[in-house]
Amino acid sequence: MPFQPRPRAAALAVTVALLSASLAACGASKSSVDLPSQALSWKDCPAPAGSEGGGGAPSPLPGGATWQCATMKAPLDWDDPSGKTIDLALIRARASGAKDRRIGSLVFNFGGPGGSGVTSLPAFGNDYARLRTRYDLVSFDPRGVGRSAGVTCEDAEQLDTYFQEDATPDDKKEQKKLVDNVTSFNGACAKKSGATLPHVGTIDAARDMDLMRQVLGDDRLHYFGISYGTELGGVYAHLFPKKVGRAVFDGVVDPTQGQEQGSLGQAQGFQLALDNYAKNCTSQAEDCPVGGTPQEVKEKIAKLLEELDEQPIPGIFPRDLTQTAATNGIAQSLYSQDFWEYLTQGLQQAYDGDGKILMMLSDSMNGRNEDGSYSNIQAANVAVNCADDKARYTANDVEKQLPKFRAASALFGDYLAWGMLSCTDWAVAGAADHPDVSATGAAPILVVGNTGDPATPYEGARRMADALGKGVGVELTYKGQGHGAYDSGNACVHSAVDDYLLDGTVPKEGTVCS
Numbered sequence: 001m002p003f004q005p006r007p008r009a010a011a012l013a014v015t016v017a018l019l020s021a022s023l024a025a026c027g028a029s030k031s032s033v034d035l036p037s038q039a040l041s042w043k044d045c046p047a048p049a050g051s052e053g054g055g056g057a058p059s060p061l062p063g064g065a066t067w068q069c070a071t072m073k074a075p076l077d078w079d080d081p082s083g084k085t086i087d088l089a090l091i092r093a094r095a096s097g098a099k100d101r102r103i104g105s106l107v108f109n110f111g112g113p114g115g116s117g118v119t120s121l122p123a124f125g126n127d128y129a130r131l132r133t134r135y136d137l138v139s140f141d142p143r144g145v146g147r148s149a150g151v152t153c154e155d156a157e158q159l160d161t162y163f164q165e166d167a168t169p170d171d172k173k174e175q176k177k178l179v180d181n182v183t184s185f186n187g188a189c190a191k192k193s194g195a196t197l198p199h200v201g202t203i204d205a206a207r208d209m210d211l212m213r214q215v216l217g218d219d220r221l222h223y224f225g226i227s228y229g230t231e232l233g234g235v236y237a238h239l240f241p242k243k244v245g246r247a248v249f250d251g252v253v254d255p256t257q258g259q260e261q262g263s264l265g266q267a268q269g270f271q272l273a274l275d276n277y278a279k280n281c282t283s284q285a286e287d288c289p290v291g292g293t294p295q296e297v298k299e300k301i302a303k304l305l306e307e308l309d310e311q312p313i314p315g316i317f318p319r320d321l322t323q324t325a326a327t328n329g330i331a332q333s334l335y336s337q338d339f340w341e342y343l344t345q346g347l348q349q350a351y352d353g354d355g356k357i358l359m360m361l362s363d364s365m366n367g368r369n370e371d372g373s374y375s376n377i378q379a380a381n382v383a384v385n386c387a388d389d390k391a392r393y394t395a396n397d398v399e400k401q402l403p404k405f406r407a408a409s410a411l412f413g414d415y416l417a418w419g420m421l422s423c424t425d426w427a428v429a430g431a432a433d434h435p436d437v438s439a440t441g442a443a444p445i446l447v448v449g450n451t452g453d454p455a456t457p458y459e460g461a462r463r464m465a466d467a468l469g470k471g472v473g474v475e476l477t478y479k480g481q482g483h484g485a486y487d488s489g490n491a492c493v494h495s496a497v498d499d500y501l502l503d504g505t506v507p508k509e510g511t512v513c514s
Contacts, residue, residue: 035081036214038073045069045091048119052089052146053367053375058122061093062129067122068092072215074143077199078207086196088208089147090140091118093125097133104218104245106135106501107209109142111227111251113202114367114380116146127487130498135222142232143208144200145380151196153189153379156372160319163366166309167324168414175395182421189379190427197428200380201387202435206236210243220245220443222501226484227251227456233445234437234464237472241442246501250448251484254460255437255467259389259423260401263416264408265457270416271409273334273454274298276481280337281344290347301330302411304350313355316363321355327415329361334454336482386423390430393420440469444506446497447473450488452481476507479514 045067047057058067071087095102106128110120117139128137141148154162162181169175189197209232213221222245225233230249237244257265278294291297305323312320319325333343339361346357367375398417405413423430439445445468449461458477465473478485478493485493492513499505 035073035075035085035211038215040070040072040090040215042068042070042092045118045122048116049147050369050373051150051152051376052116052141053119053377054369054371054373055119058091058125061096061125063096065094065096067125068094069118071147072140072212074208074211076149076196078204086143086149087147088140088143088149088212089118090138090212091121092139093121093132093137095132095134095136096129101134102136103134103502104136104220104222105138105213105216106131106222106224107212107216108137108139108224109226109229109232110139111225111229112145112377112381113142113228113232113384114145114377115228116141116375116377118146124487130494131224131501134502136216138212138216140208140212142200142205142380142384144196144383146376149196149200150376151189151193151200151379151383152376153185153192153382156374158184158188159366159368159374159378160372163328163362163368164319164322164325166322167327168309168418170309178418178421179395185382186426189383193379193383194427197383197387200383201431202232202235202384203239203431204387205232205384206239209236210240213243218245219243221247223247224501225249226486228253230447230456230464231255231435231437234439234468235435237439237442237445237468238435238437241439244439244442244445246443246504247445248448248486248497248501249445249461249464250486250497251453251456252447252449252461252464253456254463255435256463257460258433259385259391259393259420263420264405265460266455267405267408267413267416269454269457270331270334270412272457273452273481274301274330274409274411276452277334277340277343280340288344290344290351298411300351301347304347305411313350313353315355315359319359321350321359321362324415325362326350326355326358327412328365329358331412331454332361332365334482337480337488338482382422382426386426386430387428388431388435389423390433391420392424392426392430394424395421437464437467438469439472442468442472444474444500445472446476446500446507448476448478448485448493448497450478450480450482450485452479453483455483474506474509477510477512479512485513 070090073085075081076084121139144151231253278297281288308323312322315321333339367377405417447465449458451458465475496507
């Protein structure tokens with residue numbers, strides 16, 4: 001689960017809205033085909049929908065090959081597989097190597113939850129050129145995301161207001177305003193997507209992936225899961241251990257943690273990343289423009305956020321940079337060491353009263369498109385998390401936990417603690433305290449942990465490997481910065497992952513890359 005404020009929720013009576021929501025919502029239709037034997041109609045991809053992030057159609061691949069898109073029918077309700085169906089959006093790039101060397105399809109999930117695979121795979125496609133020599137590269141919008149029965153909640157104008165509101169209340173009055181804001185958001189979700197909300201959990205998505213495996217013609221699912229995609233992959237392995245092919249988990253979610261533990265771990269992880277940023281900036285040959293020592297860098301950021309709580313500064317007209325937006329933007333910049341320079345530039349600007357860069361980073365986190373519209377990443381993120389997570393918190397619960405969160409991170413602790421309100425009185429009950437990923441009998445799964453990962457702290461990789469079971473989870477450590485390891489470009493990580501996916505060579509347990 002990457003750093004998502006997980007749009008905050010509070011008490012809301014939505015039963016009536018759910019009961020009145022039409023089952024025809026989100027494109028559901030009655031099944032009239034044998035779903036595993038359905039034939040997909042692949043065509044050159046159009047431009048992504050606004051709900052997927054917008055932008056132009058994906059560029060051709062090296063050599064002139066094009067990205068192809070299709071829709072696959074899946075049951076709306078897996079407990080009624082012959083009932084109503086929804087369309088799931090898929091994308092692929094055909095294998096570039098010789099046909100007799102083709103292994104099958106390699107299915108990607110890039111995380112979120114709520115991220116569109118239809119837009120993410122082309123964006124990172126060149127990173128997987130070697131893998132494409134033996135695989136069709138495939139991704140998809142999971143149910144509830146983008147064009148796959150996408151969850152909708154508030155409109156763009158409402159979301160602009162929502163993301164500007166104070167997410168770290170200092171008193172009871174501000175707490176009430178936070179609760180009211182989230183009540184409105186949750187009510188919109190129930191009103192507009194009530195028929196879909198009970199069916200967007202990770203177990204549902206894992207079942208979709210096994211249907212996808214069959215429709216793509218593969219005996220086993222070959223899989224590359226990143227961030228939340230590791231949780232999805234782990235649940236798939238638990239449900240279908242004998243159908244696991246070659247699989248890699250990168251940027252690994254800790255499957256032993258519930259929402260509180262996960263949020264606390266993220267507070268620690270983002271604080272570690274901020275510490276590493278401050279040390280890096282002040283250790284360069286040139287003076288660090290945002291502080292002379294690591295402590296000064298962090299103190300200046302803390303002072304900025306305190307000032308923004310009292311008086312926002314101009315951001316991107318007509319919106320101001322608030323404390324919430326600035327915190328969000330700082331977190332976004334810590335996802336990759338490549339973004340650290342933008343954090344430095346954004347802080348310099350903000351200290352001079354200009355919040356544009358930090359606002360742009362925050363917009364990226366929130367899924368705001370250049371034209372002012374939004375993808376549905378935040379709506380889907382909340383819907384999937386709340387379908388999965390059994391825990392429900394109140395404002396009083398959060399207040400009791402604040403000291404622990406503040407000890408973990410002076411900067412991010414409050415923000416992540418109050419984010420735990422997001423599923424309180426959500427329209428649908430959560431499935432479990434944490435996912436079951438035990439997968440006895442599955443093929444080896446390569447689990448890659450990054451020691452500097454802010455969003456999915458390193459310790460989660462070991463726990464995922466253990467939870468998968470003896471002989472299944474194989475841990476590889478990358479001593480680096482940022483979220484995930486493969487896309488860092490580290491040659492050691494690339495070699496280990498590629499050798500496993502392409503040749504079946506499992507790296508030695510405990511391999512370390514730096």
